Amino acid sequence: MPEAQTSDNQPLLQVDDLKVHFPFSRGSFLNPERGFIRAVDGLSFDIAEGETLALVGESGCGKSTTARAIINLVKPTSGTVRLNGDDITGLDDKSMMQHRRVVQMVFQDPIASLNPRMTVGDIIGEPLKIHGLAKGKDRKLEVLRLMDLVGLNPRFLNRYPHEFSGGQRQRIGIARALAVNPKLILCDEPVSALDVSIQAQIVNLLRDLQQQLGLSYLFIAHDLSVVRQIANRVGVMYLGRLVELGDSESVYENPTHPYTEALLSAVPVPDPELAASRDRIRLRGEVPSPDKQYPGCSFADRCPLVEDQCRSERPEHKSIADEHTIACWVRQ
Amino acid sequence: MNNTPADRSSEPLLQVQDLQVTFKTDLADVRAVRGVSFDVYPGETVGIVGESGSGKSVTNLALMGLVPKPPGRIDGGQVWYDGQNLLELDDRSMQSIRGHKIAMIFQDPMTALNPLMTVGQQLTEMTRLHLGLSKSAANDQAADMLELVGISNAKKRLRDYPHQFSGGMRQRVMIAMALSCQPDLLIADEPTTALDVTIQAQILELLRELQEKRGTSIIMITHDLGVVAEICDRVLVMYAGQVVEKAEVKELFANPQHPYTKGLLRSLPRFDQVTDSLYAIPGQPPDLGNLPAGCAFRDRCDVSVEQCSQEAPELYSLHDGRLVSCFVAKEEASNA
Numbered sequence: 001m002p003e004a005q006t007s008d009n010q011p012l013l014q015v016d017d018l019k020v021h022f023p024f025s026r027g028s029f030l031n032p033e034r035g036f037i038r039a040v041d042g043l044s045f046d047i048a049e050g051e052t053l054a055l056v057g058e059s060g061c062g063k064s065t066t067a068r069a070i071i072n073l074v075k076p077t078s079g080t081v082r083l084n085g086d087d088i089t090g091l092d093d094k095s096m097m098q099h100r101r102v103v104q105m106v107f108q109d110p111i112a113s114l115n116p117r118m119t120v121g122d123i124i125g126e127p128l129k130i131h132g133l134a135k136g137k138d139r140k141l142e143v144l145r146l147m148d149l150v151g152l153n154p155r156f157l158n159r160y161p162h163e164f165s166g167g168q169r170q171r172i173g174i175a176r177a178l179a180v181n182p183k184l185i186l187c188d189e190p191v192s193a194l195d196v197s198i199q200a201q202i203v204n205l206l207r208d209l210q211q212q213l214g215l216s217y218l219f220i221a222h223d224l225s226v227v228r229q230i231a232n233r234v235g236v237m238y239l240g241r242l243v244e245l246g247d248s249e250s251v252y253e254n255p256t257h258p259y260t261e262a263l264l265s266a267v268p269v270p271d272p273e274l275a276a277s278r279d280r281i282r283l284r285g286e287v288p289s290p291d292k293q294y295p296g297c298s299f300a301d302r303c304p305l306v307e308d309q310c311r312s313e314r315p316e317h318k319s320i321a322d323e324h325t326i327a328c329w330v331r332q
Numbered sequence: 333m334n335n336t337p338a339d340r341s342s343e344p345l346l347q348v349q350d351l352q353v354t355f356k357t358d359l360a361d362v363r364a365v366r367g368v369s370f371d372v373y374p375g376e377t378v379g380i381v382g383e384s385g386s387g388k389s390v391t392n393l394a395l396m397g398l399v400p401k402p403p404g405r406i407d408g409g410q411v412w413y414d415g416q417n418l419l420e421l422d423d424r425s426m427q428s429i430r431g432h433k434i435a436m437i438f439q440d441p442m443t444a445l446n447p448l449m450t451v452g453q454q455l456t457e458m459t460r461l462h463l464g465l466s467k468s469a470a471n472d473q474a475a476d477m478l479e480l481v482g483i484s485n486a487k488k489r490l491r492d493y494p495h496q497f498s499g500g501m502r503q504r505v506m507i508a509m510a511l512s513c514q515p516d517l518l519i520a521d522e523p524t525t526a527l528d529v530t531i532q533a534q535i536l537e538l539l540r541e542l543q544e545k546r547g548t549s550i551i552m553i554t555h556d557l558g559v560v561a562e563i564c565d566r567v568l569v570m571y572a573g574q575v576v577e578k579a580e581v582k583e584l585f586a587n588p589q590h591p592y593t594k595g596l597l598r599s600l601p602r603f604d605q606v607t608d609s610l611y612a613i614p615g616q617p618p619d620l621g622n623l624p625a626g627c628a629f630r631d632r633c634d635v636s637v638e639q640c641s642q643e644a645p646e647l648y649s650l651h652d653g654r655l656v657s658c659f660v661a662k663e664e665a666s667n668a
Contacts, residue, residue, distance in 0.1 A: 058528035195383035200612035266533035268558025
């Protein structure tokens with residue numbers, strides 16, 4: 001795993017108390033029940049240059065919404081997002097343009113995120129066109145260089161997305177993100193739609209590119225085994241909040257929040273002997289809907305260690321080791 | 333891991349022999365399943381692993397008589413269950429087996445459940461049809477089934493529609509439905525792939541418990557070797573429409589024989605280990621509509637020899653009763 005470069009100056013990305021609430025109304029027309037889905041509910045973290053931070057958690061915990069809010073694909077309700085020290089929270093498309101050269105995104109589903117009517121050359125060249133970075137022959141040369149960089153055969157320049165396999169399509173998405181020479185790439189479940197043998201190819205590619213280009217990643221995934229291979233730091237999310245954040249090694253070797261413990265113990269291990277012998281923590285029930293507001297800890301209802309205080313007061317993040325914080329009354 | 337030892341001294345419950353399925357497309361005949369054979373014994377869990385397009389789902393659709401024809405076509409083989417070849421049964425006789433003796437659960441419970449019928453209607457439809465229960469008896473039985481799979485307040489939940497259940501709960505409903513006629517065999521096609529890990533762990537535990545209680549045999553189709561390690565007794569590894577390796581689960585993980593199985597196991601990331609560079613099997617699976625001569629894995633294999641490009645290996649039996657379809661592995665085993 002590449003070592004993160006620690007620079008003395010400010011982090012590349014700073015997210016402070018980010019909230020994204022979606023209003024809803026349901027029930028009858030005359031007597032509607034109104035409220036908010038608290039998709040992201042007070043999230044703070046930062047990412048240094050050359051570093052990979054992974055956000056993990058189950059469906060609906062708000063990890064994808066976080067990425068979308070960072071680049072203003074959804075408008076944050078409150079909080080701030082700073083990129084290189086500039087406040088980019090809620091900027092409109094026009095003002096966001098210059099920042100999109102610094103931060104790019106790679107999506108989960110390479111079929112849905114590539115225009116089926118454009119050739120690979122046009123897809124990868126489009127950011128160069130939009131940002132006015134290269135024209136004509138230069139653009140073509142740059143596209144060929146990018147294709148080579150991500151391991152696509154430059155002969156395929158004029159082919160269409162449907163002619164590629166899933167792994168190759170994900171390479172096209174990565175090449176497109178790299179076209180503007182960004183510093184930070186938000187990867188939203190980049191390998192979860194791929195078969196295992198192909199998944200390893202893409203994880204290796206992302207790691208190599210990081211080393212070559214000094215990229216930072218916000219890596220969003222639900223697969224904890226993949227995250228272990230790529231992240232310097234890991235944030236565990238539950239119902240729109242971080243419950244544990246720390247150095248990857250520290251979180252995996254010493255998971256401390258009860259939710260992190262349960263999550264790690266639920267991951268199937270490809271080892272029948274170990275699978276039969278290891279201890280597990282089984283969580284009862286499922287993740288509740290994020291429309292409910294919790295005065296205390298949002299995990300309290302499912303937590304095996306719950307105490308009275310957990311239901312009435314919200315736990316703050318406290319340090320439990322170097323570069324490792326949790327939000328839990330019981331374990332702090 | 334399964335606690336009830338499967339009884340393999342008795343007759344197999346299901347025998348699949350040399351199954352061949354082809355799909356006709358405009359461009360070519362796609363040979364999705366190319367001569368698959370396996371047995372399922374009472375009370376055991378057989379895993380079928382493979383990547384997308386390896387033929388694992390089509391194999392099971394074929395034995396349930398659910399391959400759409402056209403474009404699909406069964407080109408050969410037999411599926412023996414209870415003294416009859418299922419591939420030769422007419423629709424009517426097949427219907428009395430499907431859902432009754434052999435039941436199936438699918439990956440996506442939202443598309444497999446009818447959104448316009450309550451869960452209760454869907455649960456009782458089967459038992460009234462197959463077991464001839466009266467309406468009230470069927471209702472009672474449906475409520476019992478929901479309780480069995482861990483849905484609380486079962487009587488009331490029977491009146492709910494599928495959208496009123498969460499993903500994990502819907503999968504439980506599917507399992508309840510599949511088990512309501514007490515089938516001998518449950519075919520589970522990626523039953524936990526769409527679920528979160530904590531819910532996946534709950535569902536796998538549920539399947540294990542139900543198997544212990546009722547002795548149902550399970551065919552578990554999955555791409556996830558972690559799930560295989562957790563729940564299966566025996567494993568078939570499929571590649572390009574063929575079984576390339578067959579082994580007891582512990583042996584498969586401890587000592588994989590086929591280069592594809594080895595590659596697959598090496599490419600798995602593990603949450604309890606950091607690997608500097610993940611092994612990746614080079615290249616892509618072959619086009620099933622235009623298969624090269626010889627071994628289908630040859631182009632991606634790092635130990636292939638000349639023979640591999642000339643003839644296709646059969647499924648060879650190695651010394652300890654394991655089966656592998658590879659010239660090199662067979663050679664190594666005979667020298668060992």
